[in-house]
Amino acid sequence: MSRRNDALRAARLRAGWRTMEAAATRLTEHGQRLLGDAHFTVSPRTWRRWEGERPGWPPEETAIVLHDALGRWPEDLGFTAPAGWLRPEYQREDDVNRLRTFGSVTEAALMPGPVATQHVDPALIDYFQQQLEGHYRADMYLGPHDLIGTVSAQYQLIDKLVRSARGETRRGLLRVGAAYAALVGWLYQDAGDLGGAAFWRGVTQEIAVRSRDVHLIGYSLVNQAQVRTDLGDGHGVIDLCEAALDDSDRLFPKVRIMAMQQQAHGASLTGDRSTVDRLIDRADGLLPRVDDDLPWGNACRRTPGYLEVQRATCYGRLGLGHEAEALWTQVLAEVPATARRDRGVYLARHAAAAAAAREPDHAVEIAREAAAIAAETRSARMVRELRSLERLMRPWQDASVGRDLAEILVPVTEGN
Template structure:
């Protein structure tokens, strides 16, 4: 990069249209914050900060930048010196540890617990709740549901310890589905440590249930995490493992594993393999007719496989092809599926930028910003960061400023 884009973007979002205006505003802010009439940032200093070698500000200037923008200098493109530890680092580390303990608590309740009679009808009760949770996830995003599902999983785990026979196996199966959904919610919220933890819980319970369909489903769920981590080979390994005994699993598992393996192929830059896997999954999709309560996105999501193909094409840099697919998909997605629609539109905007249509990209993204703030989806924010990278060729053009203004509601909340 030839200049400090992070600081420039922060300046534009604050309404400071030039280095002179930014220097004057930060000077005034610093004098008030520090109660120091001599605090000064010159226009020349600000221009150096936005250049390719911004250096590192003094300690008091770092505090002023943090107060003005809500970010420490390392998040504003400055060159972090060796040994720098921002003042709130230890507090943040403790908070992250506390959050992770909250995540694991529901899955790690010590036993044995007092035994109780378990009615077999409870298996159907918990299964019937799943579809409502899936629909709520599409409309609300992760944060509102995590607090609900954790205690429900804990109750299922408690009942499983008392149940016997087929009731116990039924509770294990439904518990695996709940754990998988919790893992997905944490992944969507951007907490990959918690997501990996819950994916592991899903695999453990699936193995305890001795259910080959659930074991395959758990493998695909882990592959989704590997996709977000950019590990194409890991994705392929897990999807191939899910289909290790193809005759043992229902067609739905085949469809899920093939489409996720296509994502792995796109990470490995293999378009031919992407198309082969998606086409093969499409031939199997009409055969998905099981009554399993989990993993039904392939039946519930409009244009499910074309969503995967468009995403893979976007990852491969095929902007024109991806854009055409996104236009078709978005015509099918209902307005109530807010989170999914926002993610798809962000990818559509990136495809437009890749196809060198920056004005169209900005027009698309205006709606996405509002959805990202509303749902709190970290996945959507990551898609918007990808868009920002694709828009770098127009950084200094008016359309680049339009993009910064469109994304201001999102970046101001980070």
């Protein structure tokens, strides 16, 4: 007879959770209330593993939920603590350090003035624009964590120069500064920190308004809408995109495309497929007219199948598994292997579409590559997509294909 984790079993029974399935349900509900995260989930399969011979070690947020629900930390519930584990109650110094790190980055946007006046050469505008294009490329290869500090530090330098610059040089630096702030906001969003993302999206909007650039103001509203999309606020997305399109006749086609495709995401969150298709079709008609030389917002030119990516994502959100799966097959055939981060996100969404189309073996085959990229880039967005796949694969969680998926995702989801 195999050994059991009797400590966890006893704690479960004391809590009145008579079966492991009931325990998984109760802990999921408790975690969602405690963390305020509707995506927090513990499956019956996971709980059965915990009560088995090799329970492993739960992610930190799950450890906190277990403690809150059962009154004991995992090492007192039969789990084997990894080296270096500190209970959250002992982690105050680490929390302070994390706050200091965030503070050092936000200081890039809140540097107190005045600063010493200096000459600002107009050639610096072109310099920062060229650097920005390099950061966009690096983001595709590296993911967010290695770039946040670098890009925010450059924003701080731009802000310092803006305070000394005059005339067109100052306006040019404000425009490029807004683009840098937008990129920092995106990096925070990709890293899973929506609070940091919202902060930097607000900075983007402030700098865009100060620049008096109608195109950047529209772009900043679309940036705000992206955060609302990740928050699942469809009506908020639509409001912001409609505001961006109020002056659509004055906007570059690129900005109009960005606003329309993001509004389509809002429509998908409200269950409106016809509006999704209408907006993306209208945006597609504008693509041949994109001819500006601005360094920001060029995903519609740089990303293969850009609008079909948006349509496939919206279809997946609407539960249209077969339609989304067919589109992802088409899109991924054009995505270069060098675009690692984007490819990983698309693969995770493709796997979810295959699961929704009730093709579990195909979903697991696709997820294998996505999980490898997620582990490499540490993209929270990718991890979130893979967690969505886990939920869609629950009908097969006790079958061999479900166990294969669980094994594939362990390096990605454990600790996240």
